[in-house]
Amino acid sequence: MTEALNIQGLTFAYPEQAPIITEISFVINAGERVGLIGPNGAGKTTLFLLITGILQPTAGRLEIFSRPVKSGVFYPAVGMIFQHTADQLICPSVREDIAFGLQNMGLGNVEIQQRIEETAELAGITALLNRPPHNLSGGEQRLVALSGILAMGPRLLIMDEPTSDLDIRFRRRLIKLLDPMNDQTMLIASHDLEFVLETCNRVLLLEGGEIQADGDPAEVMGNGSIMESHGLEVPHSLSATWHRHRNED
Amino acid sequence: MTEALNIQGLTFAYPEQAPIITEISFVINAGERVGLIGPNGAGKTTLFLLITGILQPTAGRLEIFSRPVKSGVFYPAVGMIFQHTADQLICPSVREDIAFGLQNMGLGNVEIQQRIEETAELAGITALLNRPPHNLSGGEQRLVALSGILAMGPRLLIMDEPTSDLDIRFRRRLIKLLDPMNDQTMLIASHDLEFVLETCNRVLLLEGGEIQADGDPAEVMGNGSIMESHGLEVPHSLSATWHRHRNED
């Protein structure tokens, strides 16, 4: 099995501050969909910035598809959706925005246009292509950012808080869009545990700079004692099955 | 019973656009805690801006505690927490930021300091008083904005998406903070239906410019056919009780 991400002994501290992440090690295999949960300030976003090479670790080793991550080097193989999607939409029109990454990959004009059409079709945003991204609704912006990343054909997709501020319709649309990409490796940070439960097949719990739990989503998030000891809660849908199981016993 | 908010035949359109809100009428009595739900773009934020007199209705009547709302007039009786809390924090320290509204109310220095201490204590942000609000975490910023509003002693508290991006600990803290304010009138817009369920005793469903449902939270949000026909979903905790009820029958 190919390793998508291999992290060994990763440590990081912002300048003049105590470490946020201390000696984390884990491996994500290609095709896994991993949910990353943990309270505000646990360091989820920081971890993502390390993985994408934007921040440089204080210590430790970081490999993506067996290539060590060097900061400042461009890896089209990794795509990331930001927590504040608006920061990610940088061009004056949606079409140009999706093209931005493709141009930087050095693709030709014909292929760029073709990829734009395909991804827009997939995400259902064809009608928005000529609009400026900044006055789209939050949900639409999220889909545009996702299209801009998907068009680049990343092998590892990283999403930070993808459902925040979305209504249930957009949330459904996002889940549906991710669903058929079964062999896509994903790493999703979210406070929306139900979303993690629906989209991921593995979950990591980050707190106090360490990985506190790692395993099957239903098992980790269904375990009341683990969750509560890290300031989290068992999601309703799991506590319901739990109730049902108890009733059925 | 006093009427906190009386809206009759309210209609609003942004310039050169189709109406967002069409002839809405409803009354909120003092002490009610009303949840406002509806999909992205339903007009929840727009309705709040109308209530606070920032936007002017195209037609209709709007009264707060029996006084008609005039745009541009300052009503300390109404306090609002924004969807993007960062837009709301303007002073170089948390203490000054809480003081800002109080100074504008014309209070004396002693009373201002006293109110600041009290509210900060209540919200649990005493330790942050001398920090600049701009560098705080999202959850802390939300609590600071709330303190700035609560210190002014509003009789009607309006919150737009108060739990977005918050982890479960901050969400709990917010619920706990709101809980003892039992006689406070509140109007809360949120996509977090579980939060609405926990904090409100009445719910309004806004879609297509009209109030589509109005009633007890558990009843409205537990009704699958109403919720689905407006692109929403029955929250897990309600469908769970439903399951449990069925199992127990």
Place this chain on the structure above:
Amino acid sequence: MHIPDGIISTTAAIGGYAAAGGMTWLSLYKIKQKYGNPRNGIPRAALLTAAFFAASLIHIPIPPVSVHLVFSGLLGVVLGWFAFPAVLVGLLLQAVMFQHGGLTTLGVNACLMGLPALMAHRLFCLRSLFGRRKPLPNAILAFLAAFSAVAAGAIMAALLLIYATPAYFDAAAEKTAVLTLSFAHLPVALLEGTFTAMVVLFLLRVQPTLLEADQK
């Protein structure tokens, strides 16, 4: 000060472009020297340019008129060598978005605002003599920087209007005109200086790194 098309002579307009071109070249050279890869500074400069642009639309009523701030001093303080390109870009944006002309005078106007901004930056850098994080020297230097930036802009504009327009004033009238135009800007310069000092004090408390354009 915003000199419209057709008023100053072509020589002055072309001279303005040449001066602006030279200043831009110098700025780009300095930026490259400082940043290595100057692309790193672009998002920051662009966002701050946009912020200044948005803020300069606010009008402050000084009865009976309302003025809007020029922000040339603050721009220099915050952006350092990026100030000149930022001014150029801001003016072009204004010309395109409000479409009020100003194409032939773009270079001249960029100099009228950009040179004082750079001067303000140098002036503000003197704070390292007094302790970079001390509020009083910061406030005073910010005031002086913004005040003199507005004053310099006004004087340059007045000189330009007198010597580069097809007008035939006698020497005495010229002197009076320069003095009048400059004095008319006195309240604006005072306002701008005070305002800039206040903003600098705010930034000093909240995000002092924003004031360290000279440090990289």
Place this chain on the structure above:
Amino acid sequence: MINGAAVGSAESGSLFGRWETRLKLPGLIILVFSFSLVQDLRLLPLLLLSSMIIYRLSALPFTCLVSRVRLPGFFLLAMAVILPFWSGQTILWQFGPLALRLEGCISLLLITVKFIAIFMVVVALFATTPLPLLTRTMRALGIPWLLTDLLLFSYRYIFQLSSDLRRTHTAAHLRGFKGISLISLKTMANVTGSLLVRSHQQAERVFQAMTLRGYGNGDQALPEFRPVVADYLLLAAAVLLSAAIVLAQIFI
């Protein structure tokens, strides 16, 4: 104040909207500079006529001009008050201390006509060229990318930052802020400072997002350059007209 619709309200259907920007931009810039060179009163009718024809070709409504002339018009008004009475020696008409002077009147006439002519051409240029296109054209014409990128990204954020600013203002109003005045200068400074701080923080995130998508890695594609004969004809017409004006000014 700022609205997206007014920006480059591309009248793309018109002859001007279709004119290849890489030729339109230099053509019209040469033309306006030749306009600004004019000192001879006899050339003024030619200037007015050609600018009117150009404006017609852009298919913009007349109201477009009127709504945009306000800002620079104010300046012109000031000149109208000063020049005729203070500039020159030849007195045409005297009323007490007030003397109407010939040279001043001529200067005013010259300035006004040149201003109007250049103004019409520049409006026709900018109103038919959306800014993103203008930016890429500038790069194609050899303007340093640092300037064009700065232009493009500033343009992208102006709308968002002005609505941020508006929301902050709204928030201040809701807490009893009485509005902008000299008394509330401190609050205004706080609001401006907050805007700068938030922009700075956002810039950090934007830079991260751009790096991740390979900013600075490849060359951005330039707009396709596919001029037709009409594009060159228009350019030739603009250059010829400019040359004629310059020569006339020198030799007549």
